[in-house]
Amino acid sequence: MTQCPARYDEELGLWVIAEPHAVREVLLDPETFRPDNAVLAHTPLAVPALRILSAVGFALPPTLANNAGPSHRPIRQAVARFFSPARVAAAEPLTRRLVTERLTAVRAKLQAGGTTDLVADVAAEPPALVLLDMLALTDVDVPALKQWSRDSLELFWGWPDADRQVELAHSAAAFYWWLRQRVIDARKEPGEDLFGVLVGLDLTDEEICAVAYFLLIAGQETTSQLISAAFHRFLGTTVADPAEAVEEVLREVSSVPTWRRVTAAPTAQIPEGAGILLSLTGNGGPADLAFGIGIHRCLGAGLARMEARVALEAAADLLPSLKLTEEPEMIELLSFQAPARLDVEVAPIRLAGDRT
8 A cells, every 4th residue: 555644543443544546545455454454443342231142142244344354255145135235216105205204293293383393304214115125124123123223223323322322222132033034944944034044154153143243234224324314414405417427426425434454564654464445535635435346335325326326306395495404413433424303394485575
């Protein structure tokens, strides 16, 4: 790797690389810059939380995002079939219907003089429902999946204290236990859903759970956050080109602003075994950088783009008339960012000469 402007952040304990060309070089060299730390808890977990996770056999062995070994390719190829361009295109009508249904309810609330939370009422559930449909998974408690996802992101990419870790660990353990039951069912009667396909790869139960754990979170929660970020950015404005608007959000305020790597060998600036934090958005780089580059590029990039575009298209006539009722609380984790809520109301119409 050529010399790059890396700086050590003592508070994070990571070397930060923000220059887009340097970030690209790192992502394209998984032998030197390995993904081993990609899903490790940023805040070390205390013993009580570890005991809760251990009780359900919680483990995240190398599979997708944290795997640079020979098993990565067959797992990735098996999962990628669910996210082919054809399947993404086929999912657009369902996406549009789910978003439109929720926006219809939102419009009714606003027309009655009420307020609405665009995150909970529009952005939250459609990506999960679309993902489950694409993975052929049924009988899933979507509100539980959403809570599991948010809690897991905070547990592994947040800064929870020991008491909060215990709360989050109980949630992550419940999610993992549910995954284990799905694996058991798939081994008894394999189907064409995600678990049936993974069972067919002769993976261990822990490997299948690890794939599903990451995929069922990353495949929908980060898209909900992307849609939320897009709504926030274009609130009160006219979106002339929703597809380009999505690209702007990806370039500037993507829901996945950073990602981690660890050095397998020393570089000109960074010692061996050092953690690296790569800036993926807001650094003047291309929108594609938000999804990563190389063998670990996000499998759901096309799906996320489609879902965010459809959400902006469906809300295009509504966004210009809305305003926040209060500044939103933000999700600000090491590698995830978005508004936690977007409470809005219809902005009053100003007449010419009105200075109130």
